[in-house]
Amino acid sequence: MSIVADGVDAALEWSIVGSFTRVGAALRRRLDRWAPLAGRDLGGRVVVITGATSGLGLEAARALSGMGATVEVVARSAAKAESTCAELRQASGNPNVGFVVADTGNLEALRRAATELRERHPAIHVLIHNAGALEDVRQTSPQGIELTVASQVVGPFLLTGLLLPALKAGSPARVLWVSSGGLYSEPLSVDRLEMTGEEYDGTTAYARAKRAQVTLAALWADRLAAERIWVHAMHPGWADTPGVARSLPKFRRVLGPLLRTPADGADTLVWLAVEDGAPLSETGRFWHDRRARPLHRLSSTQRSDTPEERQRLWRWAVDKSGLSIR
Numbered sequence: 671m672s673i674v675a676d677g678v679d680a681a682l683e684w685s686i687v688g689s690f691t692r693v694g695a696a697l698r699r700r701l702d703r704w705a706p707l708a709g710r711d712l713g714g715r716v717v718v719i720t721g722a723t724s725g726l727g728l729e730a731a732r733a734l735s736g737m738g739a740t741v742e743v744v745a746r747s748a749a750k751a752e753s754t755c756a757e758l759r760q761a762s763g764n765p766n767v768g769f770v771v772a773d774t775g776n777l778e779a780l781r782r783a784a785t786e787l788r789e790r791h792p793a794i795h796v797l798i799h800n801a802g803a804l805e806d807v808r809q810t811s812p813q814g815i816e817l818t819v820a821s822q823v824v825g826p827f828l829l830t831g832l833l834l835p836a837l838k839a840g841s842p843a844r845v846l847w848v849s850s851g852g853l854y855s856e857p858l859s860v861d862r863l864e865m866t867g868e869e870y871d872g873t874t875a876y877a878r879a880k881r882a883q884v885t886l887a888a889l890w891a892d893r894l895a896a897e898r899i900w901v902h903a904m905h906p907g908w909a910d911t912p913g914v915a916r917s918l919p920k921f922r923r924v925l926g927p928l929l930r931t932p933a934d935g936a937d938t939l940v941w942l943a944v945e946d947g948a949p950l951s952e953t954g955r956f957w958h959d960r961r962a963r964p965l966h967r968l969s970s971t972q973r974s975d976t977p978e979e980r981q982r983l984w985r986w987a988v989d990k991s992g993l994s995i996r
């Protein structure tokens with residue numbers, strides 16, 4: 671990477687808006703000379719992806735099925751999953767696109783889905799935790815866990831653990847988490863992760879869940895490195911998806927054409943799934959626009975991120991999910 675590219679990248683990062691909008695993707699694509707991904711051959715690889723019925727997940731599934739991967743969509747609506755799979759098969763000419771039904775906040779449904787996936791695919795090569803939403807109103811999962819953390823932290827944690835035998839069989843394998851730049855505002859605090867009824871605020875709950883995701887990704891990375899399972903998290907910037915239109919309509923109106931396309935938002939995710947260079951030279955990193963990024967921008971959140979709090983988060987996730995792992 672050139673000094674000019676590094677300088678522009680640093681200026682974009684500093685500005686935040688420049689980095690997260692389509693400006694960042696356009697400049698970095700050119701200056702870092704992003705290699706096109708479309709021609710890769712993923713024949714024989716199995717990819718499991720949550721939240722592929724819309725937005726970034728749909729875009730990633732489109733790209734990966736187009737490269738010949740066997741794609742399994744984990745979706746909460748069977749009807750949506752069916753039409754998504756039909757669309758993906760038709761667009762890619764790849765018949766190997768299927769689905770299992772599970773809300774990622776429902777631990778029992780995830781257990782059933784994981785069993786089905788393991789039966790269908792003894793080896794899985796890529797697991798993508800993409801499903802996510804910003805919920806204005808506090809809800810709870812069937813197991814009584816606040817829904818934001820249930821569906822974006824506890825559920826993905828459980829699914830990772832349940833699919834480990836298949837990921838080991840598929841190694842070198844990858845587990846990827848779609849987080850958000852919103853995490854930069856929140857410290858790591860296990861006690862404040864699951865918000866109660868009185869204090870609940872959707873944006874805060876979302877940012878805390880996203881902070882927990884990247885932390886768990888790093889902890890999984892440490893545990894799975896010896897198995898040759900690479901674990902990374904990424905953030906997509908700000909992309910114009912149905913999720914953003916639904917949850918952040920004012921934000922969408924203000925940024926308008928500056929929002930990224932879903933394809934730009936999903937680019938780093940797809941790159942992490944298929945590229946054998948940088949993503950396999952280290953594990954447990956947090957990426958944006960094909961470069962590793964810091965986990966913290968503020969000293970206050972940095973101070974919260976201690977080894978002890980990380981271990982507390984791991985134990986909390988084990989307890990909440992009921993996964994048999996220590």
Ligand SMILES: NC(=O)c1ccc[n+]([C@@H]2O[C@H](COP(=O)([O-])OP(=O)(O)OC[C@H]3O[C@@H](n4cnc5c(N)ncnc54)[C@H](OP(=O)(O)O)[C@@H]3O)[C@@H](O)[C@H]2O)c1
Nearest residue numbers: 721723724725726773774801802821850908909911912913
């Ligand atoms: N777009 C952005 O600018 C942006 C920025 C930062 C982070 N992200 C993250 O990117 C990911 C994708 O978001 P998006 O913008 O593409 O949103 P989206 O268009 O709303 O797509 C979200 C996907 O997740 C699924 N989903 C949500 N909750 C689920 C649950 N409990 N169980 C199963 N599936 C669930 C949705 O299923 P249904 O179709 O059934 O609703 C949909 O397929 C999320 O993790 C989000 O936090 C997005």
